[in-house]
Amino acid sequence: MYPIVLLSFFGIVTLFLGFSKSKNILLPATLLFLIIALAGNFLEWNKGPLLYFYDMLRVDNVTLAFNGIILLSAFMIFAISGGFQDNPDSEPAEYFGLMLFSLVGALMMVGFQHLIMLFIGVEILSVAMYVLTGSNKRNLRSNEAALKYFLMGAFATGFMLFGITLLYGATGSFKLEQIQGFASNMQVGSESYILYAGLLLLLIGMLFKVSAAPFHFWTPDVYEGAPTIFTTFMSTVVKTAGFAALFRLLSGSFTGVYGFWWIVIAAIAVLTLLVGNIGATSQNSFKRMLAYSGISHAGYLLIALTALSKPSQNAIIFYSLAYSLSTICAFGVLMLVSKEKTIGGQPNEYYDAFNGLAKQNPLLAFVLTVSMLSLAGIPLTAGFWGKFFIFTSAAERGIIWITVIAVLMSTVGIYYYFRVIISSYLKEGDLVKIRVAPFYKVILVLATFLTILFGLAPGIFEGLI
Template sequence: MYPIVLLSVFGIVALFLGFSKSKNILLPSTLLFLAIALAGNFYEWNKGPLLYFYDMFRVDNLTLAFNGIVLISAFMIVAISGGFQDNADSEPAEYYGLMLFSLVGAIMMIGFEHLIMLFLGVEILSVAMYVLTGSNKRNLRSNEAALKYFLMGAFATGFMLFGMALLYGATGSFDLSHIQSFVTTTHAGAPSYILYAGLLLLLIGMLFKVSAAPFHFWTPDVYEGAPTIFTTFMSTIVKTAGFAAIYRLLEHSFSGIYSFWWIVIAAIAVLTLLVGNIGATSQNSFKRMLAYSGISHAGYLLIAITAMSKPSQNAIVFYSLAYSLSTICAFGILMLVSKEKTVEGQPDERYEAFNGLAKNNPFLAFVLTVSMLSLAGIPLTAGFWGKFFIFTSAADRGIIWITVVAVLMSTVGIYYYFRVIIASYLREGNVDAIRVAPFYKVILVLATFLTLLFGLAPGILEGII
C-alpha cells in the first residue's frame, strides 16, 4: 500500500517542481521519490497477506516482489532519461509526473483483489502511456503511435469491461475470493457459459496490454513511434504489471476451471511465440526487432501461466526481472547510438547504426552483447535461467509439446539477437566514441552486473516469495 500513497503524492510534487526556475532538480528528485517508494514497498515484506482499501487491494510477498521489479525498472529508466534535455519543447515535470502516476496504476494491477481495482489500475497506467507515447508532438510517427495505441487500447478496455460485467452476472461479485468460491463450489457441477465468456473477454483485454498475439498489432508501430525512453518504460513495466495481473487473476480465482482456460492460454502462447520470433527475423530496424522480441517474450511468460504452479510463479518473477534488466540495457544503448546518426531527419535505429560499435565504444558493445545474449537465453546469463525455469515448470505440468515449440523458437531468436552483435564486432563502420554520462554508465554497469550475477547464481532469489 505504501508505494501507492507515496507515488501519488510524489507525482503531484513532481508537477509542482516544474514551476521552479531550475529544471535540473527534477531528475534527482524523481530518483529520490522512487528510492523512497522502493524502501516503503519492502517495509511490509513477510507481514502479509494484508488487505487495504475495503479489501480491494492485497499485499503479500508476491505483490511486493513484482512491485520491486517495477520500481527498480522505473528507477533505471528515469536514470537514463537524461532529464529529457534533448527535446527543446519538453516539459520534464509533466513527463516525470505521468511516469510516477503510471506506476500507481501498475502497482494497483499487481495487487488487485477486486476487479474494479484492476480496471482502475489498467486505466491509470494506460492513459499515462497514451500521453507519453505521443509526447513528441512534432514527430508524426509519435502522433500516429499515440493514436493507434489509444484507439486499440479503448477497444481492449471495452472487451475487458464487458468481461467483468459477465463475470459479475455469473458470480454476483467483483471480489476475487467470492469468484473463487463460486468457481470451486457452486460452479463445480454445472458449467456456466456466461462465466466462461466473461473470463475470455477479460483475458482479451489483459492480453492486449502484454502484446500477446493475436492482440499484438499495435506493438511494432507504437514501440517504433514512441520516444525510446517511453518505449523502454512500456516494454518493461507495463509487461511486468500485466503478467502479474493475469497470473493473480487465473491462479487466485479460476484455478478451479483450469481444464477450460489452460488450452486457450497455451494456444495463444504458441501463436505469440511464432508471431514474435518469425516477425523479428524480417526487421531492419533494431527498435522494431525489440518490439517483436517483446511479443515473443510474452509467449514465454504465457507458458509459465499455462503451467500454473509454485515453480511457474517463481519463474514469472525471475523471468520478468531478467527481461527488464536486458531490455533496459538494449534500449539504453540504442538511445546513445541512434543520436549519432540520422536517417531522413530521424535517429538511425537500423542495425547498420551499430556497425563497428566495438572499435571506439568497447564498453557499450559489451553491455549490448550481454543484453542480447540474455534475451536469447544463452547460458551464464539471467535470461537462460529464466527460460529454463519456465520450460521446467511446463514439463513438470506434463505439457511437453509446448516446451518443444518454445525451444525451437528460442533457436530462431538467436538469429536476430546475434545480428546486432555481429554488426558491433564484425561489420565495418564509423561510430565515433560516444560520451556516456557517469550515472548513465553506472546504470548500464549495474544492469549488466545483475544479468551476469543471476546467470551465474540464479539461486539467489530462490525461495524469497
C-alpha cells in the same frame, strides 16, 4: 500499499516542481522519490497477506516482489532519461509526473483483490502511456503511434469491462476469493457459460496489454513511433504489471476452471511465440525487432501461466526481472547510438547504426552483447535461467509439447539477436567515441552486472518468496 500512496503524492509534487526556474532539480528529485518508494515497498516484507482499501488490494511477498521489479526498472529508466532536459521544448515535469502516476496504476494491477481495482489500475497505467506515446508532437510517427495505441486500447478496455460485467452476473461478486469459490463449486449450466464468456473477454483485454498474439498488432508501430525512453518503460514496466495481474487473476479466481482456460492460454502462447520470433527475423529496424522480441517473450511468460504452480510463480518473477534488465540495456545503448547517427534528422534505429560499435565504444558493445545474449537465453546469463525455469514448470505440469515448441522458437531468436552482435564486432562503421554521462554509464553497468550475476547464481533469492 506504501509505494502507491507515496507515488501518488510524489507525482503531484513533481508537477509542482515543474514551476521552478531550473529543470535540473527534476531528475534527482524523481530518482529520490523512487528510492523512497522502493524502500517503502519492502517495509511489509513477510508481514502479509495484508488487505487494504476495503479488501480491494492485497499485499503479500509475491506482490512486493513484482513491485520491486517494477520500481527498480522505473528507477533505471528514469536514470537514463536525462535527455528531456536538453530539449528546450520539453516539459520534463509532465513526463516524470505521468510516469509516476502510471506506476501507481501498475502497482494496483499487481496487488488487486477486486476486479474494479484491476480496472482502475489498468486505466491509470494506460491513459498515461497513451499521452507519453504521442509526447513527441512534431513527429508524425509518434502521433500515429499514439492514435493507434489509444484506439486499440479503447477497444481492449471495452472487452475487459464487458468481461468483468459477465463475471459479476455469473458470480454476484467482484472479489477474487468469492469468484474462486463460485468457480470451484460451479455446476454446468447457464451461469457457467456466462462465467466462461466473461473470463475470455477479460483475458482478451489483459492479453492486449502484454502484446500477446493475436492482440499484438499495435506493438511494432507503437514501439517504433513512441520516444525510445517511453518504449523502454512500456516494454518493461507495463509488461511486468500485465503478467503479474494475469497471474493473480488466474491463480486467485479461476483454478477451479483450469481445464477450461489452460488450453486457450497455451494456444495463444504458441501463436505468440511464432508471430514474435518469425516477425523479428524480417526486421531491419533494431527498435521494431525489439518490439517483436517483446511479443515473443510474452509467449514464454504465457507458458508459465499454463502451468500455474509455485514453480511457475517464481519463474514469472525471475523472468520478468531478467527481461527487464536486458531490455533496459538494449534500449539504453540504442538511445546513445541513434542520437549519434541520424537519417534525415531522425535517429538511426536500424542495425547498421551499430556497425563498428566495439572499436570506439567497447563498453557499450559489451553491454549490448550481454543484453542480446540474455534475451536469446544463452547460458551464464539471467535470460537462460528464466527460460529454463519456465520450461521446467511446464514440464512438471506435463505440458511437454509446448516446451518443445518454445525451445525451437528460442533457436530462431538466436538469429536476430546475434545480428546486432555481428554488426557491433565484425562490421566496419564510422561511429565515433560516444560520450556517456557517468550516471548513465553506472546504470548500464549495474544492469549488465545483475544480468551476469543472476546467470551465475540464479538461486540467490530462492526461498524468499
